[in-house]
Amino acid sequence: MEKNQLNTLIGRKVKEVRKRKGLTLEQASGMTGVSKPMLGQIERGISNPTVSTLWKIASGLDEAFSTFIEEPKPDIIHIRAEELQELDGGHGGFVVQPVFPKERDRSFEVFYIKLKRGGHYHSHAHQDGVEESLFISEGEVEVMIQERVYTLKKGDAFRFQANVDHSYKNGGEEQAVMTLIIHYQKERFL
Incomplete structure (x- = not known):
């Protein structure tokens, strides 16, 4: 500029x-x-x-x-499915597609997650105040939080405080797909 x-x-x-x-x-x-x-x-x-x-x-x-000093952001952002990049989660059958990465002025980020049959992912604890929301659109996902397992099926939604170790596992017979929204604690100045 x-x-x-x-x-x-x-x-x-x-x-x-x-x-x-x-x-x-x-x-x-x-x-x-x-x-x-x-x-x-x-x-x-x-x-x-x-x-x-x-x-x-x-x-x-x-x-x-x-x-x-920030340039104005567009009022509408349209992301086509074919434009999304797939990132290998580095663990068995876990694929991430960042949809809306975290921005300085927003306290959340959005991902599409694909878990192949038998796929799993372990996430270490986030800082206090971080919350995760999941929306299952295909298949079945087991979420483990502190040794407790929650089984989620197509159409289910789930939210939890993510300041503890947690994991995701495809417990079904087909690929599982979910939307993950990570909410960060809003600070005075992001």
Whole structure:
């Protein structure tokens, strides 16, 4: 991104945040320690703010620094099945297709999982606050959490705290397919 484009992006974002919070330039200036004229120049994209200035604005307006430099995301994302990459899980018959990988501003990621007949996968504990949700679309999946086994069949949904070791096993006679959503604990600034 060119410097002028970046200045325009930053200016637009600063103005959006200020307006969303219902602040005048003068109020924003008081909260951030950045002069009213400088904020106005930044918002119009005619000033190239330093990192220090952006940090002041971010801190004063209680926003993540990256809010002001992120390019806008599309309103719609369409991923075709044939575009998904298959990653071998490295364990017997476990295949992963990342659908929506974790992004900085989202607290979840989505995968399609295929477990071949007899396939299995062991996952070590995630950090506290991580939750997994499973939706079984084909076959049968056994989920083991701390020595307890839950048998899930087509159409079943299952959610659990994933801060303990857990595993998945295809306990049926055919391939099992599921959607896995991993929810991460939302932090103040992702």
